[in-house]
Amino acid sequence: MEDFSAASSIWKVVVSLIFVIAFIPACLWLMKRFQFAQMKLGQSDIKVVNVQSLGAKEKLMLVEVEGERLLIGVTAHSISHLRSFSSKNQSFAAVMDEVDRENYTDSKKNNNKDAQ
Template sequence: MQEVSATASLWKVALSLLVIIAFIPASLWLLKRFQLAQMKLGKTDIKILSVQSLGTKEKLMLVEVENEKVLLGVTSHTITHLKSFPKRGRPFDSELVQAQHEQVRQSQGDDK
């Protein structure tokens, strides 16, 4: 009789441990989801478009503010403005098509 209660007790402890271990990642996932939802609800004119890590404490950030893109160098001590890009004119795909057309024209001119 004591063996059955000891086994049942051991299963209860193991199951409780599994529930606690599963609870930690689930709560972290929920916390991250709520933070993303709050960021989306908080309408801001500043958007982080891209981040490229250059080392442990250095990174490049492409940020959009009022439809103007700004490239920033970020370290643990400073933020440096590296370059500004003008407001969007044409979309990138139309720029690419135009560049391809110009390249074809140049190559046809070289053949003559």
Template sequence: MAFSSLYAAGMQEMFVASSIWKIVISLIVVIAFIPACLWLMKRFQFAQMKLGQSEIKIVNVQSLGTKEKLMLVEVEGERLLIGVTPQSITHLRSFSPKGKSFASMMEEVDRENTPDNKSNGDSL
């Protein structure tokens, strides 16, 4: 009877040890599974972007507030400046593909809107 109780205690210790190893191995598999899934998602997302080549390209985005932004979008070689808010999308200006650079156009608009240009016509 002493032998059977020692045998039962030994079996119980072996069962506990094997349970701990099963838990450790399961944890390692789960931890290794997470980066593998992330890698696969990134790879498939990149493949979808390659296959779904769009004619619309977002060239630049400038945030104006929490939900407002300016977007420079290129469609069929023409660049469009649009304003985006939660309620609407507004076309602000179009740029020809072979025209001036965006920076030079903005400088031109600034020169047009300076107080000197506006006051010259009003003061006379």
């Protein structure tokens, strides 16, 4: 009779473990689903278009506010406005390419001034 009791206890532990293992992903899925529903209902005027991580606590963020896109730098201690763009439905990469082109032409102008 003790063998039956021990086997029953082992099965109870195994079933409980399977339940806990299945319960965790189910809870995560529900949290993600409710969070997405809140985002749809909450329709904020501020949208994070894209985020590019630069390090452990540093990020570049492209944020859209009232039809204008802002490129901001975010660190653990500060947020800095880097640039404003009109909203033309450009991708983050296209915006960064545009900034690179402008910085390149600005540096060429500065080099030409220095050479004169």
